[in-house]
Amino acid sequence: MLRIAVPNKGSLSGPAAEMLHEAGYQQRRESKELRIVDPENEVEFFYLRPRDIAIYVSSGKLDIGITGRDLLIDSGASAETILPLGFARSTFRFAGKPGTAAGIADLAGKTVATSYEGIVAKHLADNGIDASVVHLDGAVETAIELGVAEVIADVVETGTSLRNAGLEVFGDPIMKSEAVVIRRVGAEADEPKVQQFLRRLQGVLVARTYVMMDYDCRVEQLEKAVALTPGLESPTVSPLHNEGWVAVRAMVPSKEAQRIMDDLYDIGARAILTTAIHACRL
Template structure:
């Protein structure tokens, strides 16, 4: 019997599904989407000051957990959560085969970009780069991008404060997530190339989709209908 056939025989669980949400900016943007999908979490779920990490919802078969944006994909890939909302940048960085991303939720818009000091950017030509040192929290994205262009990149992995690195001589370039560019500007940096535009995606654990197809499929459909509803409302208001 194939693995898929065996999975089909596993009954739908009576344990609540777990939806992993990212802390920070995207959490706020999730509010209207969750409401449109009919998800009403505990009142403090969207409150960044709350110390709780797991929250019940009005549906006894769905709980919400709130984790760091980079950790959402890991929770879902390893089955700790069956559903999640995750930036495409995180999916690109980790490239977990265990994750299925059926929907672009059209929230959390930003971009993964290359930046360098304004002074050197004025005289630099990215097409002539052959070897560079790059500070980033996206080592895999950066490595793949520069390798595809034939550039030998020495990657310095940082988890934050990327904007300080060029001025302190740690690197020549940074690869970071950019929304408005104001943080770059405040630290004397200039965006010189966009690697990828990013939005948040609905992500699903593939094993959960096989073993609980009705429950997971129903939630995918609810998010799809929520997107359609929000799109219709937005077009009506313009």
């Protein structure tokens, strides 16, 4: 049975459960459940603190886990990303009151508050900066107002939390993060159960980012139309009852669907339809 760690709380937890559900896995019914078995898929899910997941996975007790790239790196655990999942996207940045610092070089001798001590200490050391790091569990934006630190390093998504605290980012982003699937460094690479799990999640990612497009066009326009909708391998082209016309079917990135429909219309394609993809295996 495949043993998988899933975030039990925080920003990662809801979207991770939703993605697993879309991939056909049973998920817990109550937020207090700490572990469930999905016998049909031969998978056991352990609901753990996101910050602890890399540690469990690196220990080899659990086969794979879903966590944030920033949490994985911060933990220093011997685990690696095997599939980025595209949700819980954030950047990790320094911030302070306006005028406190313009870049990392201005941090020498200052105190930085953060929940990600591992990332911050390494980033400062890599840049040869001697600064103190204070570990706080959360709500670090308040640390400056309360005099615990002059600068913070924290997760930024919309920037609302920083603005509300009267703070501004400075310097280059320390890292970009998103939810990732991780496994132990050195774990057997092509274990069939793990590969099947990854294919299912990849199927969800593709279903979320592509739509199916169907249209009719005149044979003379087919080459131009196919150039607009090359599909993954190549589009399906079927004859229509009316001679000189064909029906074309191809997957297209959802973000580009409207532009492609306009371009197809301009070259004479008609009856252009897009439909959602619910699941797929590439």
